[in-house]
Amino acid sequence: MNTVKSTASNGGSTQVAIIDYGMGNLHSVASAVKNIAPQVDVIVTSDSDAIARADRVIFPGVGAIRDCVAEIKRRGFDRAMENEIASGKPVLAICVGLQALMQHSEENDGVDCLQAFEGAVKGFSSTPAFQQASQASDESLKVPHMGWNRVSQVQEHALWHGIEDDSRFYFVHSYYIDAQSTNTASIAGTCQYGVDFVAALAQKNVFAAQFHPEKSHTNGLQLLKNFVAWNGLHA
Amino acid sequence: MALAKRIIPCLDVDKGRVVKGVQFVDIRDAGDPVEVAKQYNQQGADEITFLDITASHEARDTTIHTVEAMASEVFIPLTVGGGIRTVDDIRNMLNAGADKVSINSAAVFNPDFVKEAADKFGAQCIVVAIDAKQVNQPGETPRWEIFTHGGRKPTGIDAVEWAVKMNEFGAGEILLTSMDNDGVKQGFDLGVTRAVSDAVSAPVIASGGVGNLQHLVDGVKEGHASAVLAASIFHFGEYTVPQAKEYMAGQGIEVRL
Numbered sequence: 001m002n003t004v005k006s007t008a009s010n011g012g013s014t015q016v017a018i019i020d021y022g023m024g025n026l027h028s029v030a031s032a033v034k035n036i037a038p039q040v041d042v043i044v045t046s047d048s049d050a051i052a053r054a055d056r057v058i059f060p061g062v063g064a065i066r067d068c069v070a071e072i073k074r075r076g077f078d079r080a081m082e083n084e085i086a087s088g089k090p091v092l093a094i095c096v097g098l099q100a101l102m103q104h105s106e107e108n109d110g111v112d113c114l115q116a117f118e119g120a121v122k123g124f125s126s127t128p129a130f131q132q133a134s135q136a137s138d139e140s141l142k143v144p145h146m147g148w149n150r151v152s153q154v155q156e157h158a159l160w161h162g163i164e165d166d167s168r169f170y171f172v173h174s175y176y177i178d179a180q181s182t183n184t185a186s187i188a189g190t191c192q193y194g195v196d197f198v199a200a201l202a203q204k205n206v207f208a209a210q211f212h213p214e215k216s217h218t219n220g221l222q223l224l225k226n227f228v229a230w231n232g233l234h235a
Numbered sequence: 236m237a238l239a240k241r242i243i244p245c246l247d248v249d250k251g252r253v254v255k256g257v258q259f260v261d262i263r264d265a266g267d268p269v270e271v272a273k274q275y276n277q278q279g280a281d282e283i284t285f286l287d288i289t290a291s292h293e294a295r296d297t298t299i300h301t302v303e304a305m306a307s308e309v310f311i312p313l314t315v316g317g318g319i320r321t322v323d324d325i326r327n328m329l330n331a332g333a334d335k336v337s338i339n340s341a342a343v344f345n346p347d348f349v350k351e352a353a354d355k356f357g358a359q360c361i362v363v364a365i366d367a368k369q370v371n372q373p374g375e376t377p378r379w380e381i382f383t384h385g386g387r388k389p390t391g392i393d394a395v396e397w398a399v400k401m402n403e404f405g406a407g408e409i410l411l412t413s414m415d416n417d418g419v420k421q422g423f424d425l426g427v428t429r430a431v432s433d434a435v436s437a438p439v440i441a442s443g444g445v446g447n448l449q450h451l452v453d454g455v456k457e458g459h460a461s462a463v464l465a466a467s468i469f470h471f472g473e474y475t476v477p478q479a480k481e482y483m484a485g486q487g488i489e490v491r492l
Contacts, residue, residue: 027332031307063357096357125436142438142461144359144407148239148281148491168239168491170312172334172359172407192237215312215334217276 015041016228017054019080021071022046029060029094032214036225048080056228057084061096065121065175066108068096078114085116085206090232092159092224093208098201099175101208107175117201117208119182121175124194133194141194144174151189151199151211157234159200159207159226160188167219169199169211176210177201205232239491240455241281241462242479243440244469246271247288248317251297253470254288269304271470276309278476281491283309284410284440284464286337287317288385299331306332316364316410325352329360337410339364340383343390346404353405362440363406367394367427368414379427386414395430402435409435410464413443418467420446428458440464448474448482455488 016033018026026044033042043050051057059081061068072078081101084091093101105111105121113121124130124143134141148168153160171191177198179190188207189200201208207227213220246253246268253266272283285305287298295318302315315328316337325336342349342363353361366386367379379394398409411431413424423441432439438461441454445465454463468474480490 027303027330028306028310028334031332032310035307035310062360064354067355139459140433140436143436144438145238146359146408146438147241147461150237172312174358174407212312215310217279217311221310 013039013041014056014228015043015054016056016058017051018042018044018058018060019051019077020044020046021068021075021077026060029058029214032221033058033224033228036221037228040228046075048076051080051084052087054089056090057092058227059091059093059097059100061094061098061100063096064108065096065099065105065111065113068100069111069113072100072114081114081116085204088205088232090227090230091206092213092227093206094214095173095210095212098208098210099177101201101206102177105175116206117183117186117203119177119198121177123175125174127195130194137194144172145176145193146172148216149191149193149211151191153189155188155202157188157200157202157207158230159202159223161226162222163219163226169209169213169216169219171199171211173210202234204234237489239281239489240460240483241440242451242476242483242490243282243284243314243462243464244271244275244280244476245284245286245442245464245466247286247466248298248301249287249289251301266470268301269308272305272309272313275469275476276311279480279491280311280476281462282312282314284314284316284337285333287315289317299327302328302331302333314362314410316362320348322351322355325356325360329356335360335362335408337362337364339366342401343381343383343392346400349401349404349406353407358405358407358437361406362408362410363398363401364410364412365394365398365401365431366412366414367424367431369424369427377426377430379424379430382414386417394427395434398431398435398439402437406437408438408440410440410442411460416444417442419444420467422446422450423454423458423460423463425453425457428454428460432459432461438462448479451479452483452486452488455483456486 101116179196188202191199314335315333441460442464
């Protein structure tokens with residue numbers, strides 16, 4: 001897909017680049033951002049220069065991690081992401097985008113990821129604590145973890161502005177980041193599904209969500225609004 | 236458990252209009268799909284399912300445009316089904332703004348298509364739709380078979396075994412419709428719903444037969460479904476989505492209010 005310009009563009013406004021590496025549905029992210037910030041110029045792009053010029057970057061992701069990371073590396077976006085993160089501009093990663101920023105994922109027999117955050121990605125089904133919780137529960141816990149679950153905001157962050165603690169967001173994933181074995185200073189939100197897992201990570205100018213803000217109705221749209229207004233500083 | 240049970244209004248769309256039939260025939264008009272979807276989005280529906288019931292090649296472009304229009308105004312997950320036969324069909328629907336696609340007949344003709352689809356796009360966006368009909372004689376052990384082509388063609392395949400196989404092949408969700416109950420408004424077929432839900436590790440959406448709010452509760456409590464799908468009770472204004480959620484919450488079911 002080539003660069004798609006928003007019709008809402010007005011010269012000199014903020015530009016948000018959604019990184020297109022050929023995986024899945026980027027349009028729902030783009031249309032959600034356009035909906036909450038019509039003044040913002042939204043581009044869906046696979047051009048590293050365009051990404052570098054944008055004021056903000058969204059790093060989405062759906063699908064299997066092996067193909068995602070392979071595609072990211074093939075297109076040189078691993079370096080682009082490193083540059084964007086280092087540049088200090090606000091970066092929002094979503095779902096597999098978050099998982100791709102970790103050190104390693106056990107999906108697809110093990111995949112080395114981009115190492116931006118400390119911690120690893122595990123499978124619900126292969127985790128003994130999850131299996132036990134599923135057996136102990138009145139009903140078995142289904143995988144993928146699919147639907148609306150509550151997110152505890154474990155630290156203050158500009159992206160939580162106007163969103164009540166324990167609000168519901170839409171999740172769909174079979175792999176997760178364990179809240180216990182991750183650098184706790186970077187955990188911005190947690191969720192419970194048999195195990196406590198990371199719903200959001202925050203580190204300097206990067207905010208990464210396991211849930212899909214673009215599919216999370218009012219709460220998700222508020223989070224995207226906060227992202228568009230965020231200066232990238234994390235107190 | 237904090238994960239909410241989902242309520243999914245279903246839009247059966249024929250030539251760009253929402254329709255609803257009784258046992259897959261006798262169709263009534265229920266409006267413009269984008270407008271209908273927007274209303275459900277505002278009401279707090281947890282997802283929207285869009286089934287293209289004509290699914291002829293001529294209708295394809297109409298469907299893609301409708302999905303595009305819907306996806307730009309509805310910020311909850313959108314599943315699109317009907318006539319999904321190839322990897323290109325899936326890519327087109329995802330590019331138009333669908334979050335998941337529902338595969339029905341094509342999975343029966345070529346089960347490996349589900350594997351290929353899940354491998355390419357991820358299990359999270361592959362829903363396998365099963366239309367099941369009870370086939371045992373009275374007094375025998377209950378048994379359900381799957382039917383294709385909008386319920387017209389029997390396949391001889393056992394519905395529960397098929398669901399397990401599709402789950403193993405990578406289906407991230409099962410949309411289970413009872414052919415016997417669809418449109419009859421006497422409630423879900425709880426037997427097949429429970430048999431399938433208990434047999435697979437993926438979430439199951441119960442479909443077919445909702446006539447009142449207690450039926451939704453039964454689908455979750457008795458049928459063990461993760462989500463309940465309904466059409467006519469919402470389309471024709473008998474109940475709103477918030478009324479359904481309040482009722483379910485009152486019966487001790489966790490929902491997103």
